[in-house]
Amino acid sequence: MQLVGGSYNLGHLYALMDSLGSFLPWLSAAMQIWILAVMWRRSLFARFPLFAAYIAFVTLRAIVGSLFLSHQELYFFFYWTTAPLEVALTLLAAHESFMKVFGNFYLLWWFRFLFPSAIITALTYSGCNAYIHPPVNANPVGMAIISAQMASQYVILGISVLFFSLIKFLNIRWKVYEYRFVLGFGISALGMAFAGALRSEFGTKFTFLNEMLPPVAYLIALLVWLSAVRETEVQAGPALDDRPSPRELMQELRYHLRIVRTFLKKG
């Protein structure tokens, strides 16, 4: 009886997983369209072009991908050709918010060079490493994409941690869009990283968690982004004609750097 009950419970779990698995992508797509609509209404496309492009891309990818679901080979080709683009857009969109808050640091040639090159090096290394040493019976290109995707989640987490730590330390004014966008990316990346780690450590032991963690984390991220775009920001930023000139930005940067240099000289 116990066995029967046990298998009944397991069957129930698989049925729940199936229904959740087919429901979550549609819910996500609907929320993505909602985010795009709110961004359009509030004219946020021009302010966050990469974030808007990322949301539009993942929405389009989900819709087009669902059309190919019955054609296995076509879906396989479509999925793996668009996956690197999604990785790149996710990184660029998270980076966009970082740049908006700490933009004046980008006036430095070495920062402009160092920050993106550190990200590119981490992704290239993990991708190349997986391509050169793929597991037995695995496609090297697919492994390289998966590996780069996993590395990109850690890069996004790193950007998020750096973003919030710098904001706290430098007491920077609360900026609702940028903060919540980065928070969303961080939550989604954390879900992916945890699922990847569980899969890598325990194999198929926690299939439910492995499969459910990333979409649920992404759904939470979508809720955070939706709450951001729906929010009316007070003093969102200087008006177009009121924006600081490059010279003024350079002055502000020099001031911030003076603090850093004081330490470097004395230290």
Place this chain on the structure above:
Amino acid sequence: MSITLFLPFLFGVVFFVAVARTAFNRPRRRKIDSVIPFVRKLDVSELEVLMDAGEEWSLRHFLTEDAFRLAQHERIRLVGEYLRRVAHNASVIQLWMSGEYEPIKHKDRDKLSEKEALILELLQIATELRIYSMGALLKVWFWKMFRVDRWPARLVPGLTDLRVTCGVNVCDKYRQLTQIASALSGTYGQSCQEKLLSAL
């Protein structure tokens, strides 16, 4: 727990702590009236004595090993308390100055008034002191955690080393902070200046 599982766990904890600290402890711009009640009293000359090399040398050489360890334990606790006050006051003043800095941040540096130049200087000193206190408090935390006062007497670290951390001399910098803060508060009236001076 293997590194594969530990890494996302560690990232997750650090991420949520960073987010929670930013979101739930959101900095509120302070005016001078809300700075005075929040700063904590700190006599910098007492901190100076605590970090004095001569004082420490006397304790090491004229006390018995056990008595020195006991004294150093108390001194480490005391210096931790003083450093927390430095960090707190620097943070309160940094918040006050961040609000004052906002309207002048894009202004031409050559055209700044005397008050505006002082705002920039005070903001810089407060930031430096926050970096200093982070480094110094980390050291003190380490000493307390590993109970360095119980180590052999010659291995017990001296508080003199704390005087200059990350290239900042805490006593000099804190004096500068109070002087400039006092000068700036003077622009809000004599009573503000007196209240802030007695509070710091």
